[in-house]
Amino acid sequence: MEQTNFQLKKQDAQSHEWDARLHRATRATRKDWIGRGISYLCIGVIILVVASMLWFITSKGIATFTQNHVSLWKFLSGTNWAPDQGNIGALPMIVGSFAVTFAAAIVATPFAVGTAIFMTEISPNKGRKVLQPVIELLVGIPSVVYGFIGLAVVVPFMRHLVGGSGFGIISATFVLFVMVLPTITTMTVDSLRAVPRHYKEASLALGATRWQTVSRVILRSATPGILTAVIFGMARAFGEALAVQMVIGNAAIMPKNLISPASTLTSQLTTGIGDTIDGTLPNNALWSLALILLLMSLFFNALVRFIAKRGQLKNGR
Amino acid sequence: MLKQYSFEKTAVQTFPDNVSLAMRTENLQVFYGANHAMHDADLGFPKNQITALIGASGSGKSTYLRSLNRMNDNIATVTGKIWYHGVDINEPNVNIYEIRRHIGMVFQRPNPFAKSIRENIVYALKANGIKGKAELEERVETSLKGAALWDEVKDSLDKSALALSGGQQQRLCIARSIAMEPDVLLLDEPCSALDPISTVKVEETLLELQKKYSIIIVTHNMQQAARVSSQCAFFHLGHVMEYTPTATMFSNPQIPVTQDYISGSFG
Ligand SMILES: Nc1ncnc2c1ncn2[C@@H]1O[C@H](COP(=O)(O)OP(=O)(O)OP(=O)(O)O)[C@@H](O)[C@H]1O
Ligand SMILES: [Mg+2]
Numbered sequence: 096m097e098q099t100n101f102q103l104k105k106q107d108a109q110s111h112e113w114d115a116r117l118h119r120a121t122r123a124t125r126k127d128w129i130g131r132g133i134s135y136l137c138i139g140v141i142i143l144v145v146a147s148m149l150w151f152i153t154s155k156g157i158a159t160f161t162q163n164h165v166s167l168w169k170f171l172s173g174t175n176w177a178p179d180q181g182n183i184g185a186l187p188m189i190v191g192s193f194a195v196t197f198a199a200a201i202v203a204t205p206f207a208v209g210t211a212i213f214m215t216e217i218s219p220n221k222g223r224k225v226l227q228p229v230i231e232l233l234v235g236i237p238s239v240v241y242g243f244i245g246l247a248v249v250v251p252f253m254r255h256l257v258g259g260s261g262f263g264i265i266s267a268t269f270v271l272f273v274m275v276l277p278t279i280t281t282m283t284v285d286s287l288r289a290v291p292r293h294y295k296e297a298s299l300a301l302g303a304t305r306w307q308t309v310s311r312v313i314l315r316s317a318t319p320g321i322l323t324a325v326i327f328g329m330a331r332a333f334g335e336a337l338a339v340q341m342v343i344g345n346a347a348i349m350p351k352n353l354i355s356p357a358s359t360l361t362s363q364l365t366t367g368i369g370d371t372i373d374g375t376l377p378n379n380a381l382w383s384l385a386l387i388l389l390l391m392s393l394f395f396n397a398l399v400r401f402i403a404k405r406g407q408l409k410n411g412r
Numbered sequence: 413m414l415k416q417y418s419f420e421k422t423a424v425q426t427f428p429d430n431v432s433l434a435m436r437t438e439n440l441q442v443f444y445g446a447n448h449a450m451h452d453a454d455l456g457f458p459k460n461q462i463t464a465l466i467g468a469s470g471s472g473k474s475t476y477l478r479s480l481n482r483m484n485d486n487i488a489t490v491t492g493k494i495w496y497h498g499v500d501i502n503e504p505n506v507n508i509y510e511i512r513r514h515i516g517m518v519f520q521r522p523n524p525f526a527k528s529i530r531e532n533i534v535y536a537l538k539a540n541g542i543k544g545k546a547e548l549e550e551r552v553e554t555s556l557k558g559a560a561l562w563d564e565v566k567d568s569l570d571k572s573a574l575a576l577s578g579g580q581q582q583r584l585c586i587a588r589s590i591a592m593e594p595d596v597l598l599l600d601e602p603c604s605a606l607d608p609i610s611t612v613k614v615e616e617t618l619l620e621l622q623k624k625y626s627i628i629i630v631t632h633n634m635q636q637a638a639r640v641s642s643q644c645a646f647f648h649l650g651h652v653m654e655y656t657p658t659a660t661m662f663s664n665p666q667i668p669v670t671q672d673y674i675s676g677s678f679g
Contacts, residue, residue: 293523297585300483300519301536302512302592311535316526 149389156386159183159379170383176347176363178377185360185384187349192359192391194264194350195339196332199271200279204325207279208314214280215287216309222284233277242338245270250342257354262344265353270338275328282327286320287313319406323399330395334388336361360384415672417648419451423666424655425643427456433495434459434596434626435480435515440492440502442475442484449475449488453652455645457596462618462627464637464658467647468678473630474520476647477598480628481515482508496596513540516589520601522581524573524588529556529565532573532584533591540592551591558624559587560617579610583617590621597621599629603636615640634674638662646670 159165165183173184210230214222249269254261290313298308314321344356345366358366364384371378427433433456442450450472457463465473479490482501485508494502501511524532533552542548552569556562561583565576573584582602589597599618603611618627618640631637637644638658645655646669654661654670665671672678 291523293519293521294525296483296519297523297525297588298535298539300481300512300517301539301588302509303536303539304509307539311539312525 152382152385152389155379155382156389157383159376159383163376163379165376165380174349178367178371178380181376183376183380183383185380185387187347188358188360188363188384189387191264191343191350191357192333192361194357195267195271195343195359196329198264198268199275199332200325200329202268202272203276203279203328207276207283207324207328208321210280211283211287212309212314214284216305216313227284230277230280233273234281238274238335238338239341241270241274242341245338245342253354259354260344260356261354262342262356263352263354264343264350264357266342267339267357267359268353270342271332271335274335274338275332278331279324279328282324283317283321286317286324289320290316319402322402326395326398326402330392333391333395334361336365340365360388364388415678417653417669419649419651419653421667422651422653423670424454424645424652425657426454427458431456432459433457435628436495437476437480438493438495440476440479440490440494442472442479443489443491444475444487449650450479451651453492455652455655457626457628458643459626460622460624461642462622462629462640463643463645464641465628465630465645465647466632466634466637466673468673469632470649471647472650473647474600475650477600477628477630478517480596480598481512481517483512483517509540513592514594515596515598516592516594517598518582518585518589518600518602520604522578522585522605524576524581524584526572526574528570529573529576529584530569533588536588536592555587555591556584558590558617558621559583560613560620561587577610579606579613582606582610582614586614586617586621590625595626597625597627599627601630601632604632611636634662646673648673 159170160167163183170183170185171189172186173182174186175182175184176187210226214226245266249266250261252261253259253263253266257265294312294316295308298312299305303311339359340362343358343362345358345362346356347358347363348356350357364381367377367381371381436456437453440450440453441448453476455463465477467473475484475488478484479488479502480494482490484490490502492502493500496511496515499506525535527535530552533555534548537548537551542551553562553566556565561580564580565571565584573581576584582605586597586599586602603614606614615636618629621627629637629641641658643655644658644661646653646661648669654666656666660666661670662674665674
């Protein structure tokens with residue numbers, strides 16, 4: 096009994112010593128703290144910048160409705176855009192933006208998927224050695240160069256082909272098509288490469304042909320990834336300002352056809368931004384256009400997340 | 413250091429003419445580029461029997477098996493002859509899709525598609541031009557029954573195949589293969605990813621299936637080879653060293669390398 100007690104006491108003393116040793120700060124723990132502090136600081140700054148940007152655009156964007164008392168409905172459905180005279184109908188630009196975005200995505204997707212299948216399934220070697228660098232190059236070209244080529248080549252070509260000025264939705268679509276093609280292609284390639292090899296083997300071992308395997312197994316399992324790629328392409332097209340502005344003609348009127356001058360939200364912003372005075376209706380109206388762009392980019396983001404979630408569910412992960 | 417065994421001394425059985433063979437290979441060699449992975453394999457596979465291929469890792473079992481239904485096309489160079497119904501199916505101009513219809517394959521890792529159970533089976537049938545709804549339904553049922561999975565999934569055919577357990581997935585893969593009504597079924601370590609109970613189920617399924625199909629199975633599990641197979645081939649470093657009836661191989665191995673491998677004193 097005595098002895099046990101004694102032992103206990105000795106242990107207590109020892110564990111006290113360990114307690115202190117295991118809790119004291121060392122160089123390692125201090126470094127941890129500094130590292131963590133720095134990264135929290137960075138995150139904090141970024142959050143602050145993003146939040147104030149969102150707040151800035153939103154507050155400026157809704158001033159049209161709160162200060163100038165333009166009705167939201169009129170803004171969204173009105174077709175007359177003349178801010179100097181108090182006419183704030185943004186529909187022509189909204190239609191223009193959606194038209195060029197969808198048209199570019201619809202034209203680009205088949206090309207992108209076809210190229211991606213070639214690069215991953217038909218000729219992986221040539222794909223890696225020839226096509227990959229070409230596509231990466233295309234991604235890196237600044238948009239002003241695309242716009243310049245559009246202005247110098249596409250617009251005259253359209254003028255020649257269908258008459259008119261050559262400026263318009265179709266020229267913008269063509270330029271955007273070339274611009275989003277590499278985006279959609281690279282992301283589609285990634286999603287095709289991510290399809291588990293064993294799906295392909297299973298399909299081939301069942302006597303399916305290469306084409307059946309590609310179309311019914313590989314493309315199907317890559318569908319969420321391909322949709323994501325298309326949405327990223329659309330987001331890029333929707334947000335592209337400079338190149339579009341150079342070829343679309345910048346007439347803030349409802350587009351009657353694909354070959355007459357039109358405008359998009361972005362092109363109207365870049366065109367109008369210099370001539371307005373802060374706090375006036377014309378200036379606020381431009382901020383409202385910017386707000387639509389912001390909301391659309393949030394929407395594209397949400398869509399991508401939604402697809403990723405659905406894809407995970409479908410693949411049972 | 414791996415013990416050196418002579419590749420000269422082998423014990424490979426051949427079958428008399430009155431034994432009908434599902435398949436036979438003659439001087440089959442496989443090269444991965446410069447890597448000579450399979451040397452001169454001469455094996456015959458009796459109809460409606462299970463033949464096991466055993467051997468250490470890297471001995472070329474999968475390489476050999478995958479050659480049999482031309483899954484090594486574009487991956488390796490395969491020379492020699494593969495006789496099937498009197499035709500050398502290793503010739504370049506045979507229709508590989510047709511071959512794979514008749515010679516099905518099940519892989520080591522269960523690999524159902526991310527589709528429903530039903531779709532997994534229907535996929536291959538549709539790919540091969542079978543369309544009628546009634547016929548598809550019937551084949552789904554018979555193949556699932558054949559793979560001893562029907563009772564477990566008959567109420568959930570439209571559920572994702574990926575929600576099944578590993579053992580069920582593997583039996584689904586077997587069902588998918590036999591839905592094509594092949595002659596020969598190739599299985600590459602079909603139980604290595606499964607627990608003992610699922611393994612027993614798959615083995616029972618195979619024993620039942622050999623009445624209709626000729627089966628060639630690669631396995632690392634010697635008890636499994638002993639339990640299910642009638643013939644057994646032992647592979648070593650890309651050579652077939654011994655091929656005998658399973659009972660003989662396990663009770664009375666013919667050459668030292670097999671003796672050592674089976675008694676576990678290898679290398
Ligand atoms: N796709 C491949 N490309 C190149 N070499 C390969 C390939 N597959 C297998 N090999 C080589 O062929 C040899 C035999 O491999 P194989 O996969 O046939 O062995 P195995 O007997 O099936 O082994 P395990 O029991 O581990 O599955 C090995 O040397 C391996 O490195
Ligand atoms: Mg193997």
